[in-house]
Amino acid sequence: MxxxxxxxxxxxxNAFGRLVFTGANGEVREGVVxxxxxxxxxxxxxxxxxxxxxxxxxxxxxxxxxPDETRRHVEADLAxxxxxxxxxxxxxxxxxxxPSIWRVETDRGSTSFILKGEExxxxxxxxxxxxxxxxxxxxLIRDRTALDHHSRKVLDRFL
Numbered sequence: 001m002x003x004x005x006x007x008x009x010x011x012x013x014n015a016f017g018r019l020v021f022t023g024a025n026g027e028v029r030e031g032v033v034x035x036x037x038x039x040x041x042x043x044x045x046x047x048x049x050x051x052x053x054x055x056x057x058x059x060x061x062x063x064x065x066x067p068d069e070t071r072r073h074v075e076a077d078l079a080x081x082x083x084x085x086x087x088x089x090x091x092x093x094x095x096x097x098x099p100s101i102w103r104v105e106t107d108r109g110s111t112s113f114i115l116k117g118e119e120x121x122x123x124x125x126x127x128x129x130x131x132x133x134x135x136x137x138x139x140l141i142r143d144r145t146a147l148d149h150h151s152r153k154v155l156d157r158f159l
Contacts, residue, residue, distance in 0.1 A: 007066070009058055011049075011073045019077060021049060021057050029057060034074045039082060040124050040140065047074065085111070086140045087131070090151040096158070099134070106139065113137065118158050129155070 008024040011032070019032040029051045037046035047060040063071060085106035093115075094101040103112045113133035115121070120132045129141040144152060 007070065011070050013073065019073060021051070023057065032057060033081070034060075034077050036078065036082070039084075040128055040130070040142070047078075084138050084140050086142055089148055090154045093154055104139070113139070115158070121158055
C-alpha cells in the first residue's frame with residue numbers, strides 16, 4: 001500500500017453539493033471541477049482541479065494517492081461529469097450502411113443507439129475507439145482486441 005500524499009489544500013462539499021476548494025493560504029473557491037488530462041488512456045492519473053474561471057488550482061498526479069475523503073469527492077464529481085459507457089459486445093447492427101441502429105452490451109447494461117455515419121467512430125489509440133451516437137453520447141471501446149469475434153467483425157465493417 002502506498003503512502004498518501006499530504007495536501008496543501010482541502011476539498012469539501014457545500015450545502016448545494018458543489019466542491020469547495022480551500023488553498024494553503026486560506027483562499028476559498030466554490031464550484032471547483034475536476035478534469036482528467038487523459039480520460040481514456042490514464043483515467044486515474046493527471047487530474048486538474050479547475051475553478052469557475054478555468055484556472056487550475058491544483059494538480060493531482062495519481063488519484064489513489066489522495067486522502068480517502070478527498071479522493072471520494074473527486075471520483076464522485078468525475079463520475080457525474082463523464083458518462084461514457086464502455087462497449088463490451090456488439091450484439092447486432094440494423095445495417096452496414098449508415099445511419100444504422102446498434103444493439104450493444106455495455107458496462108452499464110444493454111442499450112441501442114443510432115450511428116449516423118462512419119465518421120462518428122474515432123480511433124483514440126491503435127486499439128481504442130470512441131463512438132458518438134445521434135444523441136451525442138460517447139461510447140468507449142477500450143480494447144477492440146478484447147471484444148469477441150462477432151463484435152470485432154461488425155466493428156471492422158465500419159472502419
